[in-house]
Amino acid sequence: MMFKKIKNPFLRIGILSLLVVGSxxxxxxxxxxxxxxxxxxxxxxxxxxxxxxxxxxxxxxxxxxxxxxxxxxxxxxxxxxxxxxxxxxxxxxxxxxxxxxxxxxxxxxxxxxxxxxxxxxxxxxxxxxxxxxxxxxxxxxxxxxxxxxxxxxxxxxxxxxxxxxxxxxxxxxxxxxxxxxxxxxxxxxxxxxxxxxxxxxxxxxxxxxxxxxxxxxxxxxxxxxxxxxxxxxxxxxxxxxxxxxxxxxxxxxxxxQLPLQLNYRDYDYNQGIAPYFREEVRKQMLGWAKAQREKGQDYNIYTSGLKIYTTLDSKMQILAEEAMVQHMKGLQNNFEKSYGNRAPWKSDKKLINKIIQSSDPYKKWKNAGLKEDQIMDSMNLKKEIQLSDWNQDEMRSASTVDSLLHYLKFLNTGSLSIDPKTGAVKTWIGGINFKHFKYDHISQSKRQVGSAFKPIVYTAALENGIAPCTYFSAQEVAYENMEGWSPSNSGKKDEAYLNYSMEEALSNSVNTVAVKVLEKTGISKVIQQAKKMGIDTKLPSLPSLALGTAEIKINELAGAFASYLNNGKSVTPFLIERITNEKDSVIEIFKPVVAEKRAFSEENGQIMIEMMKATVNSGTAARIRSTYGIKNDIAGKTGTTQNNKDAWFVALTPKLLNITWVGLDNHEIGFNSTSLGQGANAALPIFALWIQKLNADKSFNYITRAKFPTPTSSVMSELNCDPIKRDGFFKRLFKNPKKKKIKDFKTSNNKT
Missing domain, CATH: 1.10.3810.10 (Biosynthetic peptidoglycan transglycosylase-like)
Incomplete structure (x- = not known):
């Protein structure tokens, strides 16, 4: 009604428009x-x-x-x-x-x-x-x-x-x-x-x-x-x-007026401190979350805001990574120089073809129906790609084959430190570079352990009544019932005339003696001893077990060696202490897993520590003292496998156990010489450089200044004998040092 009284048409249109717009x-x-x-x-x-x-x-x-x-x-x-x-x-x-x-x-x-x-x-x-x-x-x-x-x-x-x-x-x-x-x-x-x-x-x-x-x-x-x-x-x-x-x-x-100053820290999964450790924690957390869902608790490690408190010591880990890089960079250079143009990744056509044909790009093109020449044309096509080495990441004109062979030559490592009383992991280095080498050499890799297995053999011998001052001839033997298998040493020329005490044989890693100790003890008893010490991996029931032909993971070996520092009880290395929600309310606490029973007597445990101390003081690991000048209380064992493919060093200190392995991911390539690839040269320096860094930091005095308990008088008495006895005149007269002794390997004690 009011609208009709408005005579102005423009006003009417305006009001109408406002009403329409408003409505x-x-x-x-x-x-x-x-x-x-x-x-x-x-x-x-x-x-x-x-x-x-x-x-x-x-x-x-x-x-x-x-x-x-x-x-x-x-x-x-x-x-x-x-x-x-x-x-x-x-x-x-x-x-x-x-x-x-x-x-x-x-x-x-x-x-x-x-x-x-x-x-x-x-x-x-x-x-x-x-x-x-x-x-x-x-x-x-x-x-x-x-x-x-x-x-x-x-x-x-x-x-x-x-x-x-x-x-x-x-x-x-x-x-x-x-x-x-x-x-x-x-x-x-x-x-x-x-x-x-x-x-x-x-x-x-x-x-x-x-x-x-x-x-x-x-x-x-x-x-x-x-x-x-x-x-x-x-x-x-x-x-x-x-x-x-x-x-x-x-x-x-x-x-x-202030400049822009960042301290950028990208939580890139490939970078940062302890990437292999974080990946293992992630895997374990996924398993934990799955188990919780089965109980009706819905946790997602990517969205639930959990706080995961681990056992890792960040300062120790940083120093361990620095020591690893410091050593591996120089070792890689020496490794490549030792081969020169004869390097397998350059000259071994059979190996190169095998690497190419087992690669993902080759398989992808093969499955797509390409012919061999087409595949190789694609794989040899040059393009700009990033290749990394110890010095830099560099864009280069290279093919897929170039990239495969470039990364084939890299030495890798696994190094683990644990608290031997609980199994709590303190440092974890699963490899040299998580971005390029995802494979974790601690939790995933099984490698032959070489002479690092010998302490278990000698422990079994002690437990079965063989006294530490029992002497064994170093003469090489060919075992007829083992297809003429003949373990040898790389030691003295007149070794055939020498008889070693167990301490001297272990500290100098004498292969011929280790096999004879195994023979006298019995293979089955050595395997039983390993199981008591927490080794669950199936071990070969062969005389070569004495030389470490068994393939064992680093974390499993670490749990076993912890028994020497933990009253004879093995431990299971663990990474996570507790999990809380975002408000820090505890969801779960993880307790150490320690064996209930001793794997060996207290006295035999002390004897083994003394034997392994001799390895560091005067045996195969003596460069810890001579080259690196380290005076800490340390016992240890080096290890080198056949054809120098695996280098090991096991280090035992009163408060810390470390195991380090160095080798190549491809089992077909080893070090070019024992002098370069032996455990004392390839693996031991990572530990030695790390301990030097710990010694320089007073906050680690509780570890670095810790002392082994003083051995009992009975232990010292058991070890009180000449390290080596030489054959008498008449025995030497009728023995040809260049000739192997031929006999059967006694199997009467070796029923499994």
Whole structure:
């Protein structure tokens, strides 16, 4: 009725248009509110918001060493965020944050005026932090101008609901814990750790401004990628803080003069401290989570925000990795020089063809139906690829075959240190480079252990009544019933005339004597002894067992050798101490697994320690003293396998056990000479260099200055004999030192 009284047609059209637009907007808002363009979360859903949280891995000395995540996020509480960061955020992103209730109408009018009337495309979007939070929680799914408008309206509704549920501080933390900082990093804590290697609460004002500055464009203002852009944006944040009276102009000007200084720490799974250890923890955690699901507990190591506290000592691990790199770099160089142009990866066509045909690219093209010449053409095609060595990562023009042969030549290693009383892993080096060599030589690899097995043989002998001062001839023997098998030594020319005590034979790793000790003891009894010491791997029931032809994992061997330092009881190496939820409430504690029964008597354990101390003091491992000048209490055993393919060193100290292996992943390639590939040269230096580093750090005095218990008088009496006895005149007269003795290997004691 009122509308009909309006005579001016233009006014009538204007009012009608306003009514139509208003009605349309109302209907649109109502439709959005009712979920016509997608469901809007209600207050109950918003009250029960849960993050996808990265699980964190900590060392025993409380250092964050890794994470498992789909999105790198570590939520924190308001109290853990510095005031300067909150002020920087509010100043640059939403200066009226504390004055609105989720929607800043004044800002919206400003944006509308500048964008629509003045065509200023740089006017911004007028979104509040609450609206940005809504976008973070419920990301936009469709693009286009109309869909953008719909999304913004939905975000306004969600923002208003958030403001009705949460306090301003809660909204700030929900925002800071969910917002992306680029580099697959979400939340302020993860960003602070990644870009500055410190917790958010430790951020300086200029660092806070740098991170807050990234929020406008996480890639364009990424300080790692575009440092100049990031610096300019940081300074704009500082100026905004001055404009909003958070800091003085003098302080802003002073901070603007500071250079951009990052301490970037990427939680790249291939890099960082102890990557092989972290991967083994991940595997064990996946198994744990599966077992928990079977019990009705739903844990996901990538999203549940678990805290995994491990046994690793981060300082020890860093020093161990440094020692490994220091030694392996030089050893690799000497290894390649020793072969020269005769290197198998250069000249052995049979081996090269085998490597090519067993490679994944070859198999892929073969399965695709390509002919042999087509496959080889593809594999020999040159392209720009990155090849790594101990000196650098370098882009080179190389083929797939070049790459395969390049990595074929690398020596690798596995080195494990444990607490012998509990089995807690202190250091874990599964290989030389996790990025290029994923295979873990501690938990996955079984290699022949060589002379590192001999202490078990000698322990079995002692347990079966053979006295340590029993003498065995070093003369080489050909065993007829073993197809003429004839173990030899690489020692003295007149060795056929020498008779060794067990201590001297073990410390100098005399092969002929080790086989005779095994023969006298009985193979079956040696295998039983190994089982008592925790060796579950099936061992070969052959005389060559004395020389370490058995293939055993490093962690299994470590558990067995721990018995010499743990009152005769073996242990099972373990990596995880406890698991908690994000609030540090304990979910599970892992207890050490220690054998219930002794594997040998206390006296025989002391005798074995004394024998292995002799190995270090005057035997095959004597370069620990002579070359490296190490005076610590150490017992040990070197090991070298046939054709110099595996080098070992087992080191026992009163508080720590270390086992190190060095060799090539390809079993067909060994060291070119024993002098280069023996355990004392290839494996021992990694331990020796590491101990030198521990000795230089007083915090490790409890390990490095620990002493072995003084042997009892009866033990010293048992070992009180001449190390070597020489054959008498008449025996030497009728013995030809160049001729092998021929006999059968006695099997009467060797029934299994």
């Amino acid at each position: 349309s907007v109302f209907l649109l808002l109502l439709a959005i509110y009712l979920g016509a363009w997608g469901k809007i979360p209600n207050t109950n859903e918003l009250s029960d918001f849960r993050y996808q949280r990265a699980s964190e891995v900590y060392s025993a000395d409380s250092v964050l060493i890794g994470k498992y995540f789909l999105f790198d996020r570590q939520p924190i509480q308001f109290e853990a965020v510095p005031k300067n960061l909150i002020e920087a955020l509010v100043a640059i992103e939403d200066e009226r944050f504390y004055d609105h209730s989720g929607i800043d109408y004044k800002s919206l009018l400003r944006v509308a005026f500048k964008t629509i009337l003045m065509q200023d495309q740089s006017a911004g979007g007028g979104s509040t932090l609450s609206q940005q939070l809504a976008k973070n929680l419920y990301p936009r799914e469709k693009s286009g101008k109309f869909n953008l408008a719909i999304s913004k309206l939905k975000e306004m509704i969600i923002a208003s609901r958030l403001e009705s549920i949460y306090s301003k501080n809660d909204i700030l933390m929900l925002y800071l814990n969910t917002v992306s900082f680029g580099d697959n990093t979400f939340g302020i804590e993860s960003a602070s750790l990644k870009f500055f290697n410190k917790s958010a609460k430790e951020l300086k004002l200029e660092e806070s401004a740098t991170l807050v500055g990234m929020l406008k464009a996480t890639y364009g203002y990424n300080p790692r990628v575009f440092p100049k852009n990031s610096l300019n944006r940081r300074n704009l944040v500082l100026q905004s803080m001055y404009s909003n009276n958070f800091i003085s102009q003098q302080e802003a000007d002073s901070l603007k």
